[in-house]
Amino acid sequence: MTTTTEAGCAPLAENNLLKHLRPAELEILRPTLVTWKGEVGAVLYEPGQTVEHTYFPCGATLASFRILFANGDSVETALIGREGAVGGIVSQGRAPAFARAVVQHPGEFVRIETARLEQAKDRSLLVRHLFARYADCLLAQIFQATACNATHxxxxxxxxxxxxxxxxxxxxxxxxxxxxxxxxxxxxxxxxxxxxxxxxxxxxxxxxxxxxxxxxxxxxxxxxCDCNSAVQAHFEEVLAGVYPPEAHE
CATH class of the missing domain: 1.10.10.10 (Winged helix-like DNA-binding domain superfamily/Winged helix DNA-binding domain)
Structure with missing residues (x-):
C-alpha cells in the first residue's frame, strides 16, 4: 500500500539531487511535489508504460532498474538512492519506460508529474542543467556496471x-x-x-x-572492486558543476 502527501521541507532535504537546487529553482518545483511512500517490491513502472512521474528517493529509500527477459528472469542495471531520481530524467515529453523500476528498500520518495518537471526545465535553465548532468552520471553508472559484470x-x-x-x-x-x-x-x-x-x-x-x-x-x-569509487568520483565531479560561475554572481 502506498500513500501520498504534500512534500514538506524534511523529505526535500533528504534527496541529494534536490539539495543541489538553489531556493529559487526549488520553488519552481515545490508546488507540484508530493511525498510518496513505497514498500519493498512496489513497482514504479513497467517496460512499455508511459513514465507519468519522476521519483526522488529520500533518506534510506532505494529503487532498482531491472531488465526483464522472456523466461521471467530479471537483472538489475542500476541501484538508485538519495543521490538521484527515477524516471523522466532526460525525456522531452511523455515516453515509454524501457526497464522495470521497483522499490528495493522501503521509505519515502518525493514525486512530481513528469509533465510538470518538463515545464520546470523549460522555465529554468539551471533546473534543465541539473538533470542533464544527472543523466550523464546515471549513464556513467550503467557503463561502469556493464564493465564490472564483464570483468569482475x-x-x-x-x-x-x-x-x-x-x-x-x-x-x-x-x-x-x-x-x-x-x-x-x-x-x-x-x-x-x-x-x-x-x-x-x-x-x-x-x-x-x-x-x-x-x-x-x-x-x-x-x-x-573499485567500481563504486569510480562512479562516486564521477558524481562528485559532474554535479559539482551544476551552477556555472555566473550563476553565483
Whole structure:
C-alpha cells in the first residue's frame, strides 16, 4: 500500500539531487511535489508504460532498474538512492519506460508529474542543467556496471552491491534474500550461497530470515572492486558543476 502527501521541507532535504537546487529553482518545483511512500517490491513502472512521474528517493529509500527477459528472469542495471531520481530524467515529453523500476528498500520518495518537471526545465535553465548532468552520471553508472559484470568476479560484484546499498541507506542490515541478490546480479543462487557461506565463516556477515547483516564493514569493503569509487568520483565531479560561475554572481 502506498500513500501520498504534500512534500514538506524534511523529505526535500533528504534527496541529494534536490539539495543541489538553489531556493529559487526549488520553488519552481515545490508546488507540484508530493511525498510518496513505497514498500519493498512496489513497482514504479513497467517496460512499455508511459513514465507519468519522476521519483526522488529520500533518506534510506532505494529503487532498482531491472531488465526483464522472456523466461521471467530479471537483472538489475542500476541501484538508485538519495543521490538521484527515477524516471523522466532526460525525456522531452511523455515516453515509454524501457526497464522495470521497483522499490528495493522501503521509505519515502518525493514525486512530481513528469509533465510538470518538463515545464520546470523549460522555465529554468539551471533546473534543465541539473538533470542533464544527472543523466550523464546515471549513464556513467550503467557503463561502469556493464564493465564490472564483464570483468569482475562474483565475490567482488556481491561486495560492491552490498556496499552500494549500505552507502545509500546508512544501515548495515539489508532486507534481501539470496535468491533476490542472485537475480539482481544475474548469477545462479548456488554461486551466491557459496560466497555467503564463506563470508559467514570469516565473520564478514550473517544472513537470517531474509535479512543480511554486515558484521565487518571494512572486511567487506576490501572484497569489492573499485567500481563504486569510480562512479562516486564521477558524481562528485559532474554535479559539482551544476551552477556555472555566473550563476553565483
Amino acid at each position: 568476479n562474483i565475490e567482488q560484484r556481491t561486495a560492491k552491491w552490498l556496499i552500494a546499498a549500505m552507502d545509500r541507506t546508512g544501515d548495515h542490515r539489508v532486507p534481501l534474500t539470496q535468491e533476490q541478490l542472485a537475480g539482481m546480479l544475474g548469477v545462479g543462487r548456488s554461486y551466491i550461497n557459496r560466497v555467503v557461506r564463506k563470508w559467514q565463516m570469516e565473520g564478514v556477515l550473517k544472513w537470517n530470515r531474509g535479512t543480511l547483516e554486515v558484521l565487518n564493514f571494512y572486511a567487506l569493503k576490501a572484497r569489492q
